[in-house]
């Protein structure tokens with residue numbers, strides 16, 4: 001067990017104990033190595049569930065916490081731990097879900113400076129796959145739930161930890177399955193989850209929305225023939241090339257939604273640059289001046305289309321009659337499937353007739369209102385903890401929070417990372433080699449989460 005010396009010097013002793021327990025829990029969750037490669041046989045989140053069951057041992061034993069382990073497939077377990085509130089049966093009192101996933105994406109150990117599943121604490125940083133995405137938060141959520149159960153102070157509504165499987169592959173074996181098969185067990189009326197806590201200028205960013213995914217497969221047909229006599233044949237591969245070029249030449253239009261202005265106000269100090277960014281005509285010209293945040297700014301200001309998979313032909317000597325181009329398309333709140341198809345046809349112009357558009361699996365963009373009382377509570381907790389104002393943001397990617405929003409449950413990101421965690425750095429660190437988080441960020445997040453819970457006391 002690595003020493004926790006790095007955190008021993010901190011002041012408040014109750015926080016010290018809770019923090020060192022949280023760090024230890026995080027280390028154990030990393031070592032559980034619940035690697036999800038997208039297949040049913042991967043993940044083994046039951047290992048993470050066992051770590052948490054040990055963490056909650058006394059409280060479950062004494063009946064202060066109610067725990068349920070639910071398995072969607074062998075090894076694909078999720079743990080739901082509920083602390084009942086004093087007004088648990090009153091539907092007007094919100095039940096707060098703390099949604100954390102247990103699974104992590106694969107890591108290539110040979111590219112890491114340390115064991116990705118060692119959970120080592122070195123110079124004030126905990127190393128390992130999943131430390132940032134999102135085991136540190138799962139650990140913090142578990143710690144504040146256990147503290148609330150131990151304190152004996154009653155919360156008005158239920159406080160529920162949902163430590164789930166399979167977030168990294170879309171939640172089929174995790175929250176999606178739980179919402180479908182065990183809705184009463186996972187019942188909450190509002191939720192906190194990833195992503196949040198990154199610094200946008202002087203502000204702390206908290207997700208209130210996520211882009212959707214509307215993948216499409218473009219099927220391009222040609223006239224096959226023997227490759228030794230190509231005359232008269234029309235290669236689907238060549239036609240696909242023309243279609244791809246067309247997609248590279250045009251871009252979906254800019255749509256500056258309601259989260260754009262707060263983003264610019266928080267992140268852009270230069271007044272003239274900010275003014276251009278707020279002008280739909282000049283915004284693209286200004287993107288190049290945004291450095292590391294340009295890609296994110298580009299992504300949240302429009303529907304994006306990225307060709308990712310290209311397939312044509314199966315034999316070297318046959319001119320292919322069919323080619324497939326898979327497009328990763330990310331939508332904005334309000335973008336419909338019909339609009340995506342119409343947009344593609346418009347972009348393809350005269351090539352549209354050559355192409356059949358098929359729908360791949362996707363999900364809608366989702367947003368929760370920033371006027372919601374839970375978001376206000378998050379803002380208070382962060383401002384109270386380190387004085388920073390909060391800016392609501394939209395994630396370019398997706399998380400399990402969307403599943404709650406789709407089920408009508410408002411969901412927000414959470415987290416409070418230390419000052420060096422710019423939005424750019426956060427994007428660089430997750431799913432990357434040498435993923436690690438500083439103890440200072442775990443402590444800040446812990447303090448903010450405690451403040452959210454304290455606001456629930458009856």
Ligand SMILES: [Zn+2]
Nearest residue numbers: 133134167194
């Ligand atoms: Zn995650």
